[in-house]
Amino acid sequence: MSSSEENVRLSAGDAELTVHPAHGCRIGSLRIGSTELLRQGERYGCFPMVPWCGRTGYGEFRNGDVTHQLPLNSPPHAIHGTGRDTAWRTAHVEKAQAAFYYDLAEPWPYEGRVTQTFELTEDGLTLGLAVETYGTSFPAQAGWHPWFHRSLGGQDARLSFDAAWQxxxxxxxxxTGRRIDPVPGPWDDCFGMPDGVDVTLTWPERLELTVKSRSEWVVIYDEQDEAICVEPQSGPPNGLNTAPRLVTPIDPLEIATTWSWTRL
Structure with a gap:
């Protein structure tokens, strides 16, 4: 385990995880033995989506009778929150565990704290996100945006999941607000899994990886040749408006996801 302003490295068995707290507290690398699972580059790896996930329509959301305008960083919408563009502080680091936090600030209109935790084992990684308020209640979302390599060792991943709706x-x-039967990809779409997110990526003869979460929402994005994104999140895109989850002084927003892998 090593720590600096630039990165924190965790290890368990032959699994090694590198976190960049100064660069949005994103996972820069997840290696299983000699195999890198995540697409490399400053936009990639795996970043936290907080305090909203995906697109917030036209950058606007309401809290009670107050309307707020967020920067349109993916015109005409606001996308993926502010956490990925923020320098986080390191709260705790051990050999295979770490925790980081940042305080919500402009352009987010409410005060609060976001915490992200990492727990690495030889055959899995558990991630946690929590959003707390310093007083005023507000709607929020949290989730993750991993960019898994589409191909490992020349083998393209097979994607397997069983959603109740799209x-x-x-x-x-x-x-649109309508729930439809899942349609074939490629996708940049949100799916509902009432029993919890459960999505498997299989790279034949290399690795099988399962993404699980107690949350019922997952976005699948596989429109790029290089990567497949499996994004568990606490609500649907534009959910600040359509399915607001209030963070209150006695009820923080908490979400976790576990990635489990098996060598084939």
């Missing part, structure tokens, strides 16, 4: 996506890339 959120119909409008021309503006926002869910």
């Amino acid at each position: 959120e119909e996506r409008g021309d503006d890339h926002l869910p």
